[in-house]
Amino acid sequence: MFSSVKSVALSGINGIITSVEADIRNGLPSFNMVGFLSTQVRESGERVRAAILNSGFCLEPKRILVNMSPADIKKDGTSFDLAVAVSVLAASLALDQDYLMETAFAGELSLNGEVKSVNGVLPMVCAAKEAGLKRFILPNPNYREAKLVDGIEIIGASSLLEVLELVQKKAERGMFLEEAEYIEQDKKLPDFSEVHGQDGIKRALEIAVSGMHNILMIGQAGSGKSMLASRIPSVMPPMSREESLEVTKIYSISGLLDEGRGLIETRPFRAPHNSISLPALAGGGSKIRAGEISLAHNGVLFLDELPEFNRQTIEILRQPLEEKKITIGRVNGTATYPADFLLAAAMNPCKCGFYPDRKLCHCNDIQIKNYLSRVSRPLIDRFDIVTEVKRISFESIFNKQEKEVESSKDIRKRVCNARDIQEERFKNEKIHFNSQMDSKMTDEFCKIDSKTKTLLEEAYKNINLSLRGYYRVLKVARTIADTREKREVTELEVAEAIHYREMIERFWG
Ligand SMILES: [Zn+2]
Incomplete structure (x- = not known):
């Protein structure tokens, strides 16, 4: 007996429709899975078996073979559990074949048959819709994320039994979860109106954002470099729906989308610590997860204390800064993730952090040069704007109440205007910004x-x-x-x- 149901594998932030076929025949009882599977997927067999039995179904003592195709795409993660269980059951029970053909399944199964949430639901649903499938059955907690995609029916399920009743036509189809209001997620971004003084650096940041010029701030400890950098997203133009969808997909595959959260609408601001490892920055490693450079896609990557980062780790930035994406070699095959971000960095001018204040800094010229040269020349050349951040003067603190401080909204207006001018200038070119x-x-x-x-x-x-x-x-x-x-x-x-x-x-x- 043979059956086939559909699920979706992930490659980068793209979903690839995958057939999960089950073949049951007489022979020594066994449960084997093949088809370019990660260890994690191969080991899910036992879990799926237990989930089936604990849901009240019985498996005949036969030889069960599960095959996943296409064979050239590596299948990873726990999201295939549900499709495997449904496929195995479909090979022995009389399920509605037409219904199965039009449906994709994703979800992790616990031993007792509960359907648990998985990462990457948004790109999976996008792929299923593009492939013309009619519906997607997935874990309840992933329902709202999946509903971001229009034009495909989304059904949230909490257990394998529930899914089976649905496929067997025992349950009323298409009712399930109510469409809930999306949680208002746009947290208020920190605003430039909260920063007094520092007009020069605000201006430099405005120029950086306007033309997408990478910016490096050099200044004493305590001069407010991080505080200024964290406000950059607040002056960037709002994301288009397409940009939002792309960002949300990246967070989805990385398991960083809060439950019940809708589309991410604010531009990301990522500020990884200088001890970050290469896989955490670039992506990859043993799990499917985008690196910080991809989590910063369409937003800002901020590297504070630039010379303190591992030099080899930081050199990885050169490729994405040129190509706006990163290709990561995995154990089997490669994956490409988008990585188009504004790079902002900050550093102290010397080891003690007080240069050029000679009352406090006693570093000699060679020490200063050595410290700065920890950032390589090729990397420093990626910064169009390098600016000095001075500690805020006593006067500007004193004048705090008197002078009206420009808000991020005011600055953003000028940024959008400058972006429009560039859009017009480059309408016949392949670029969008002056920096390109x-x-x-x-x-x-x-x-x-x-x-x-x-x-x-x-x-x-x-x-x-x-x-x-x-x-x-x-x-x-x-x-x-x-x-x-x-x-x-x-x-x-x-x-x-x-x-x-x-x-x-x-x-x-
Ligand atoms: Zn010093």
Whole structure:
């Protein structure tokens, strides 16, 4: 006797429809599973058997073989349990075959037949819908997440028995869970209006977000670098539905979606500690889980105390910063995860953290240089904007009450405006932001007059501006002009952009 039911395997954040076939024939009683399975999936056989028996069904003492296809996709995790159980039962019971053909199953089974929640439901349901399946039966706790996808019936189940009654037409179909209101999830983001003073750094952050320029803040301990960085998402444009869906999928496969939570609508802000391991940053390892760089997708990755990160770990950033995605080699095959984020980093200027305050810092020049050079030149070159964060002055604390502080909403308006200008500029190109321009485009879109050229020439001599640095300066100047709605890049914008480049040439040149 033979049966086949559908489930979904995951590759990166994509779901792949998988057939779970069961074949039962006479022979020595056994339960074997094949089809490019991880150890975890192969070992689920015993659990599934127990769940079937404890749900009140009996298994004939026969040879049971379960095969999963396609064979070239590695099946991992516990989400196949339910499909395996249904397939085995369908091979011995008379179930509604038409109903089975149109249905996908996912869920972990406990020994007593309870259906337990699994990770990655959102990409699974998306794949099932695209494949034209009519419904998806999955664990109750994953119901709301699955309901984010329109155009496919979602049925939440709490036990294997319940699922079987449904398939056997014993239960009334299509009733189950009420569609509940999604929990209001948009936590209030920290706002720039809460930060007094620091106008210069706020401005630099606005430029960074406007043109998607990676930014490095160098400053003393206690100058508020983390506090400033955590407010970056609040000035980014709201995510489109597509962006939200993508982010939610990444959190779904990583098991980081709170139960009952709907679509993630706020841009992620991830700030991993400097002791982070390579798999935790990049993704992969023994479990299916996206790394921090993918969890920061469509948002901000913030690396505080940049020189304290393991150098090899941090070098992994170079690929995703170019390609906006990361491909991870797993034991069998590879997986690709999106990783398009704004990189913000912060560091102390020296080991003690007080340079250039010579009253407090006694590091010598060589010590300072050694400390800074823990961040490699190739990595430092990924930052278009490097800016110094000074401790907030006494005056600005004192003036706290008197001066109106700009809110994130006000800043976001200008950011959106600058983004629109870039969207228009690059409508015939494959890029979206000034930071993505190659040298040819930079020459085309950042034409400068002779006065500005003189300024750049001086910078070339005075701060040893490199050729790469020259183009970075122009790209940042383009963004500054966009935030001011200026068509031309003038001396003013270039001077400001040079200022954001100075520290790199001074310390790493
Ligand atoms: Zn020092």
